[in-house]
Amino acid sequence: MGSAPATLSPDPRLSRLLRPRSIAVLGAGWAQNVIEQCRRMGFDGPVWPIHPTRAEIAGMPCLRALAELPQAPDAVFIGVNRFATVEVVRELAAMGAGGAICFASGWEEAGEAGLQAQLVAAAGAMPILGPNCYGVINYLDGALLWPDQHGGRRVERGVALISQSSNIVINLTMQARGLPVAYVACLGNAAQVGLAELAGAVLADPRVTALGLYVEGIDDAPAFAALAEAARAAGKGMVVVKSGKTEASRAAAASHTAALAGGGAASSAFLRQAGVAEVDTLGALIEALKILHVHGPGIGARLCSLSCSGGEAGLVADLGATAGVVFEPPTDSQKARLGAVLGPLVTLANPLDYHTFIWGDGPKTEAVFTAMLEGYDAGIFVIDPPRPDRCDPASFEPAIRAIEVAQAVTGRPAFPVASLPENFDEDRAIAMIARGVVPLMGLETALEALVAAQRPAGLAGWRPWGVTPGGEAVLIDEARAKAMLAAAGIAVPKGVTAKGLAALDARGLTAPFALKGLGFAHKTEAGAVRLGVTDPCAEAEMPGARGYLCEEMVTGGLAELLLGIRRDPVYGATLTLGLGGVTAELLADTVTLVAPVTRAEIEAALKGLRLWPLLDGWRGRAKPAVGRAIDAALAMQSMMAADPALQEIEVNPLILTATEAVAVDAVIWRQR
CATH class of the missing domain: 3.40.50.261 (Succinyl-CoA synthetase domains)
Structure with a gap:
């Protein structure tokens, strides 16, 4: 890898x-x-x-x-x-x-x-x-x-x-x-x-x-x-x-x-x-x-925010939640230092509204800014200097100097942030950047930029697979596809196949059954899936079917996942996983990774799903076998790596029980 x-x-x-x-x-x-x-x-x-x-x-x-x-x-x-x-x-x-x-x-x-x-x-x-x-x-x-x-x-x-x-x-x-x-x-x-x-x-x-x-x-x-x-x-x-x-x-x-x-x-x-x-x-x-x-890259994810307005503090909190920023509260020792300067009327929180009691007092402002910043990786200081062509920005200078002092004392990045981009003039920005302090223009944009600058390092030595030549791909029928999955170690339901319904011999299977017509990429849309069948031979023919698959239905299912890996003309191959079933596209709770991926990356991706709690024992429910699902995803990746002619493998749903992950429906496309 x-x-x-x-x-x-x-x-x-x-x-x-x-x-x-x-x-x-x-x-x-x-x-x-x-x-x-x-x-x-x-x-x-x-x-x-x-x-x-x-x-x-x-x-x-x-x-x-x-x-x-x-x-x-x-x-x-x-x-x-x-x-x-x-x-x-x-x-x-x-x-x-x-x-x-x-x-x-x-x-x-x-x-x-x-x-x-x-x-x-x-x-x-x-x-x-x-x-x-x-x-x-x-x-x-x-x-x-x-x-x-x-x-x-x-x-x-x-x-x-x-x-x-x-x-x-x-x-x-x-x-x-x-x-x-x-x-x-x-x-x-x-x-x-x-x-x-x-x-x-x-x-x-x-x-x-x-x-x-x-x-x-x-x-x-x-x-x-x-x-x-x-x-x-x-x-x-x-x-x-x-x-x-x-x-x-x-x-x-x-x-x-x-x-x-x-x-x-x-x-x-x-x-x-x-x-x-x-x-x-x-x-x-x-x-x-x-x-x-x-x-440089990687400024750290623990941010604090300071402003002299409750409205600004609330706006930062709201926009931060959208941007994925979590503002942790200050520690008790920080609160003691902050309270000693700000007094009892200021609620000590993060984002912090420090009010205007200390406005214009350089030493007190520096003390507050420094005490807050030293407990975090970096700090946002909301400040909009008045436009110099119509106003006098002199009263804002102590606060701006205090931001620079806080960065110098703590060694942590301190970012003056203007609520609107035009509220920080270019000459001031150039001068501050030359001194090593970065003013950011526009609150929402600043938060997006700060999150981007926190981007963790990629995996050392990771390279995507090379792109394989494209060509016409053909659909492998589900019975053969499941045989391929089983050979790779992925559990599939027990089943039998036949060219016609009358020839299906389900005597070795336990009802109820899932009856499927072969040769369809989307069987549900084609009306080629019937569930809860007790006698497959008594069912009506499915127009367009190239044969039939009769399987035991999986019982004890706790969750349904979608696993899919497909060749990509730019990135080699992509692995998509998430909540599955016939509503997979409606839920749209999936994550895509670029191959090759590790077990830890797949596990982290699953934990990032909106509905991950359903896979982790939500409200005391039994936990499905997520580990088995990760095994299946890795096995599918190995199949693609071993056979360049494979163009796509999809399992939807992969039904998770307490102990197993069973590929109930499978689609494989392979180059001729």
């Missing part, structure tokens, strides 16, 4: 492209924008515009052709059409250029079959980003291969942003929340350089503190998992916004597993197991990156 630990190391293949000392630019209008952006950002290396007919671009004399370059450039922005791009890339590779941004669109996504492959072949060993790629911004060195406006500034250290959408990352650069950005990079079609490779190259720069990604798809899940492990080892956190979660839910649902594992469940499971934080909004991405930039 484990692999050798991955490490971050500089990528010589991409270093010239990402950190160029010389830049060449091809094209006209777009090229002019690149030159102007380099000029504004203070790039101190040569920039050579190349155009066959123009004398100058952006006030700089043009070279007529690549052959006129004085040396092989480190990085090239190619702003010409797609057909010319292929020839330009071929010439650049031949002269030893460091790499290129292929800006042009209209490749595979526009029906130009084979043109992208020609581009990759022309590049050879020279790295290219794209095609259909906006480019790269290096704010550390002032090098921009970027044909548009952006909102960033020069920095000495900061986070990297990688996006599979140019517009999204442009919008991110316009943030006014104080986040220092070191790199911005787009992937475009990622014909040659993939997500993990580009991400690893920017993270290897010691000036980069964390990585934020806007991801539409992950091209190499094992490589991405290795990158995440390497980043954690280097103390650099990663945060992802994953789009396209609803697209997966449109996949043909030949089983409950297919439906329940859609909607982003697989991608979220992968990120969770790889130890990568996932957030839903761009605002939370920025705020989480600010936390990671200053404090």
Whole structure:
């Protein structure tokens, strides 16, 4: 299951492209924008515009052709059409250029079959980003291969942003929340350089503190998992916004597993197991990156909250519950220290409303903030300084200083949190981050970001299975499927089969029976299941059945589970488990994991279900054999690992008695 630990190391293949000392630019209008952006950002290396007919671009004399370059450039922005791009890339590779941004669109996504492959072949060993790629911004060195406006500034250290959408990352650069950005990079079609490779190259720069990604798809899940492990080892956190979660839910649902594992469940499971934080909004991405930039990954889950208003304290409590934050009360010793300063009129709780009795008193505010913070991993301090253009924020300065003092004294992260994003101005945020204190903008967003920054490390050496080639899959009838399960050690009901009802011989079985028609993926919907049967031969035929299975009904059932494992075109294979039966999709109380998983991970996943108490002796009820269900899940995983042709195995329901877990219904799809 484990692999050798991955490490971050500089990528010589991409270093010239990402950190160029010389830049060449091809094209006209777009090229002019690149030159102007380099000029504004203070790039101190040569920039050579190349155009066959123009004398100058952006006030700089043009070279007529690549052959006129004085040396092989480190990085090239190619702003010409797609057909010319292929020839330009071929010439650049031949002269030893460091790499290129292929800006042009209209490749595979526009029906130009084979043109992208020609581009990759022309590049050879020279790295290219794209095609259909906006480019790269290096704010550390002032090098921009970027044909548009952006909102960033020069920095000495900061986070990297990688996006599979140019517009999204442009919008991110316009943030006014104080986040220092070191790199911005787009992937475009990622014909040659993939997500993990580009991400690893920017993270290897010691000036980069964390990585934020806007991801539409992950091209190499094992490589991405290795990158995440390497980043954690280097103390650099990663945060992802994953789009396209609803697209997966449109996949043909030949089983409950297919439906329940859609909607982003697989991608979220992968990120969770790889130890990568996932957030839903761009605002939370920025705020989480600010936390990671200053404090690194894993800030701790025990949070306190302080505000001078009962309304704010109540709002924090409500939003915290939604975000999954549990606010533990202060200890008795903390209460004694707090009460000595705040007096008897203040209720000592967490979230704490410290009222305004100490407002403006720096020493008392520092004492309260420090006493509260030292009992927790980190603290939220709700504070909205008045807007400086219309108000005087001077009265808020003692409280803001007290937050910084509390962090310095305790060594615990202290986060000033504005209720609304606009209530903390950018200059103040930049200055505080430079001093190691992270202001967070927007209460709800701040809580989401704080939870993301607590993301526990993934399992060392964990890599998902590789993706297996797809192909037409056929349904194995339930009788054969259950024989396969039984051979793997999974209990199944005792039963007999026959081509027709009249031929069923149930004399060796104990009634009542379950009678099923074979050949259906969804037997209930097809009317191919009859329960409580006493004489199967007397039953009416089931239209469309390719045979019949008569089984003893399981008695003593205490719970029903769904177990399903299926191949995934991105993450290798996913295991879905949860409350089952015919209402599995209605309950939607399932969790998805990415294979391979351990017994402990399956057990933890089951305990995270909403209805876990039903599996744990709710109100004195007998406990079902959950351990046997975990055995069954591991056995199904082993079946998939041993036979690459297996595409999906689903057991629904798996009936749990006090001592057994019996696969009552089974569906297996196998490649021809």
